[in-house]
Amino acid sequence: MAVQRKQFPFSEFEPKWQQRWLDEGAFRAANPGEPGFDANKPKYYVLDMFPYPSGEGLHVGHVEGYTATDIIARFKRLRGFNVLHPMGWDAFGLPAEQFAIKTGQHPRVTTERNVDRFRAQLQSIGFSYDWEREISTTDPKYFRWTQWIFLKLYNSWFNPETQKAEPIETYKGEDADSVRLAYVSEQPVNWCPALGTVLANEEVIDGKSEVGGHPVERRPLRQWVLRITAFAERLINELDGLDWPEGIKLLQKNWIGRSEGASVTFGLEGASETIEVFTTRPDTLFGASYLVLAPEHTLVDQITTAEQRDAVEAYKRQVASKSDLERTELAKEKTGVFTGAYAINPVNGARIPIWTADYVLTGYGTGAIMAVPAHDERDWEFATKFQLPIIPVVAPADGSQPDTSAVFVGEGIAINSAPIEGLPTKEAKARITAWLEEKGIGHGTINYKLRDWLFSRQRYWGEPFPILWEDGRHRALPEAELPLAQPEMEDFKPTGSPEPPLSKATDWVQYSEKARRETNTMPQWAGSCWYYLRFCDPLNPERFVGTDAENYWMDAGKPGGVDLYVGGTEHAVLHLLYARFWHKVLFDLGYISTREPFQRLVNQGMILGPDEQKMSKSRGNVVNPDSVISEYGADSLRLYEMFMGPLEQSKPWSMKGVEGVYRFLGRVWRLAMEETQEGDWAISPALVEADLTPAQLRVVHATIKKVTEDIDGFAFNTAISQMMVCTNEFVNASPRPVAVLRTLLVLLSPFAPHIADELWALLAAKFSGFHGRASSQAWPVWNEEYLAVSEAEYVVQVNGKLRDRLVVPKDAPQAEIEAAALALEKVKESLTGKTVVKIIIVPNKLINIVAK
Incomplete structure (x- = not known):
């Protein structure tokens, strides 16, 4: 619905204030020791999740979280805090490179253009970022330190005795490469031929790439891998001190997948090799009637008999195109092939067949399972289909007999299991584990579903690894040679094979007569793992973050540093987990002062299109904030984003809703201003210096209290409702006490800063008490006596x-x-x-x- 007549002249004053805030450095945060730093103020670090500057620019869904953090940042400044509220760009990655390949432009050109557009859009909404701290992951001054952190990972190991990362020099073993936190491994990976790169498990959805939806297949490749699994226990336990949504904590815990059980050694019939199996139910060992190896397990090729070779090879090719999700949670029917080999059950000497099946994954446990079909649903389905033995070894606790025509997965009483016969499940587990250890055929252990982080990408547009290869061995590039930038290339298309595009830059690759550079690049996640630290001290040329700045902004000695982190739930097991891992390594090595990066996390809900579907270019339901600003102003956009409903909930976009809050701002404008016969605006003659009546005092102080408590509680929509109540109380009053505007404009300024600062400046020409800006005043305090x-x-x-x-x-x-x-x-x-x-x-x- 088009607006026929402007309620207030937002197009005149909004750009003016945006430029003035920039020129004055209104939201600059000084570091300790810098001019303007006030050590007597408490600090508050409020951060948005690092945006990727796409070619499409912002849509109104992006604006929601940014508006919420901006309200909090402005509110905290008004309450006397030193506030750090920065913005930057997560600008490496596949989308920029894909676009560059498509258009023939260098990704640096398109990335810089996208950044300029994003910056202009954010500034047009009036967000109070400290633009002097702006960073980009593609800036050599930034990725120098990303590469430096990688070298710290490369030159560290996780000491299981201290449960901490330590310099590799402290490792007393013979092979330091076997324990490095950054190591090389040839293993089955998710290879996307269309994108020409390896993808992490988290970047594959239903067997297709998250970017572009291209088919992904499994193939063995030499990769750089980060040993995140070493930190699994800490990544779970140290969630407890954080103010995060319980759902996000649970997602991380489930992704890490801690399980207690036993590792059991099965012998191979007619061979000296053994198979290690992890099980959470060692009490069911006597019911193991077959083993299953993941198709990628190294023993599959070795043990497969000649008669079964063709069938096994064909099955492995069939499985290669499936994602882990398709192989496990989405699999409707069990598939598998007999290898022809047999194992020996160590507890009873039973000869049991060895199968390969895709419902077993190499990344979990040992890539081999003992199948107990009487007490595991997946094993029961498999055994039923392939007519394998089903041996019950746990009876229901109520004394009833087990039914082999159905699976019994609960706890009960051990049967048909000599050493633990008659024991309840919990006791049986402990007794059989001790028995295995005594016999030397197994031991108690803890396992994790989490796998080490595949860190290599076969792309051009990413951070090159600061690694050299010589005589088949790798070594670190000297730190003095950082940053290591990509070579200038005209052809940065994928090679069509796992050989990365950087391999084409032969002069760059050849470091010396004998040494060659690593040609893989780091994933996009590398730069976003630590950007919140660089924001604390972005111009420091000597250190990735200065000690004093880091101690101050990250709250030295406290569990987590960033006071408020706002972003989407889609980052629960990607960015959030990766950043926590890097942070813990840096903490262990003594470079930073907190063990966690983010103390409080808030997830905003999704803004749906007017059709109540997720906003996307393909659906044609994207709403551009530029058009909303043009028609209604930035303050109306900000206010509506917060007025739609609770921040955490999803809600549909409505232009009628925008017009509603726009009209409210028009009423705020008319509290102070009146249109003249010439069509200009002048201060309303109804506005006078006068005492507020008891009833007026009551509504003003009720508004102070409500808005204050609601901002603290992230109830922005009800805070706005109360300001509407207050405005309606005064808009038709004549005479109208100007005192109400000295309070209301300060309360409104975090939400609608342009109109608040403009009216404040206009009123300063006629009335006292309007010094400075509305956005730089002290936050009002309510008096309970007036509320009575x-x-x-x-x-x-x-x-x-x-x-x-x-x-x-x-x-x-x-x-x-x-x-x-x-x-x-x-x-x-x-x-x-x-x-x-x-x-x-x-x-x-x-x-x-x-x-x-």
């Missing part, structure tokens, strides 16, 4: 019909209330010729006079 109600208003009825209203002191005695009601002229007229039978009083609400 001293009078009561009654509706007065005669025989149930409304006749008048009566205001009396709240503590007036009943006889006084009755007398006052009977004295009202309209009541006396209604009682003419009648006799009052009784008077019914509902305290503080209603007086009903019954007369005949």
Whole structure:
């Protein structure tokens, strides 16, 4: 719906204030030791999740979280905090490179253009970022330190005794490469031929790439891998001290997948090799009737018999195109092939067949399972399909007999298991584990579903690894040679094979006569793992973050540093987990002062299109904030984003809703301004210096209290509702006390900063008490005494019909209330010729006079 006439001249003053804030450095945060730093103020670090600057620019869904953090940042400044509120760009990665390949432009050109557009859009909404701290992951001054952190990972190991990362020099073993936190491994990976790169498991959805939706296949490749699994226990346990949504904590815990059980050694019939199996139910060992190896397990090729070779090879090719999700949670039917080999069950000497099946994954446990079909649903389905033995070894605790026609997965009493016969499950687990250890055929252990992080990408547009190869061995590039930038290339298309595009830059690759550079690049996640630290000290040329700045902004000694981190739930097991891992390594090595990066996490809900579907270019339901700003102004956009409903909930976009808050801002404007006959605006003559009445004081202080508490509680929509109530109370009053604007404009300024600062400046020309800006004042404080109600208003009825209203002191005695009601002229007229039978009083609400 087009607006016929502007409620207020936002197009004139919004750009003016945006430029003035920039010119004045209004939101600059000084570091300790810098001019303007006030050590007496508390600090508050509020951060948005690092945006990727796409070619499409922002849509209104992106604006929601940014508006919420901006309200908090402005609110905290008004309450006397030193506030760090920065912005930057996560600008490496596949989308930029894909676009560059498509258009023939260098990804640096398109990335810089996209960044310029994003910056301009964010500034047009009036966000109070400290633009002097702006960073980009593609800036060599930034990725120098990303590469430096990688070298710290490369030159560190996880000491299981101290449960900490330590310099590799402290490792006393013979092969340091076997324990490095950054190591080389040839293993099955997710290879995407269309994108020409390896993808992490988290970047594959239903067997297709998250970017572009291209098919992904499994193939063995040499990769750089980060040993995140070493930190699995800490990544779970150290969630407890964080103020995060419980759902996000649970997602991380489930992704890490901690499980206690036993590692058991099965012998191979006719061979000296053994198979290690992890099981969470060692009490069911006597019911193991076959083994299953993942198709990628190194022993599959070795143990497969000649008769089964063709079938096994064909099955492995079939499985290669499936994602882990398709192989496990989405699999509707169990598939597998017998290898022809047999294992020996170590607890009873039983000869059991070895199969390969895709419902077993190499990344979990040992890539081999003992199948107990009587007590595991997946094993039961498999055994039933392939007619394998089903041996019950746990009976229900109620004494009933197990039914082999169905699976029993619960706890109960051990049966058909000599060493633990008759024991309840919990005791049976402990007894059989001790028995295995005593016999030397197994031991208790803890396993994790989490796998080490595949860190190589076969792309051009990413951070090159600071690694050299010589005589088949790798070594670190000297730190003095950082940053290591990509070579200038005209052809940065994928090679069509796992050989990365950088391999084409032969002069760059050849470091010396004998040494060659690593040609893989780091994933996009590398730069976003630590950007919150660089924001603390972005211009430091000597260190990735200065000690004093990091100690101050990250709250040295406390669990987590960033006071408020806002972003989407889609990053629960990607960015958030990766950043916590890097942070813990840097903490262990003594480079930073907190063990966690983000103390409080808030996830905003999704803004849906007007059609109530997820906003996307393909659906054609994307709403561009530029068009909303052009028609209604940035303050209206900000206000509507917060007025739609609770921050954490998803809600559909409505232009009628935008117009509603726009009209509210028009009423705020008319509290102070009046349109002249010439079509200009002038301060309203109704505005005067006058004391507020008790009723007016009550609504103003109720508004201070409500807005303050609601911002603290992230209830932005109800804070706005209260400001609407306050505005409606005064907009038609004449005379109108200017004092109300000294309070209301400060309360409104975090939400609608342009109109607040503009009205403040206009009023300063006529009235005292309007120094500076609305956005730089002290936050108002409410007085509970003004909130106390001293009078009561009654509706007065005669025989149930409304006749008048009566205001009396709240503590007036009943006889006084009755007398006052009977004295009202309209009541006396209604009682003419009648006799009052009784008077019914509902305290503080209603007086009903019954007369005949």
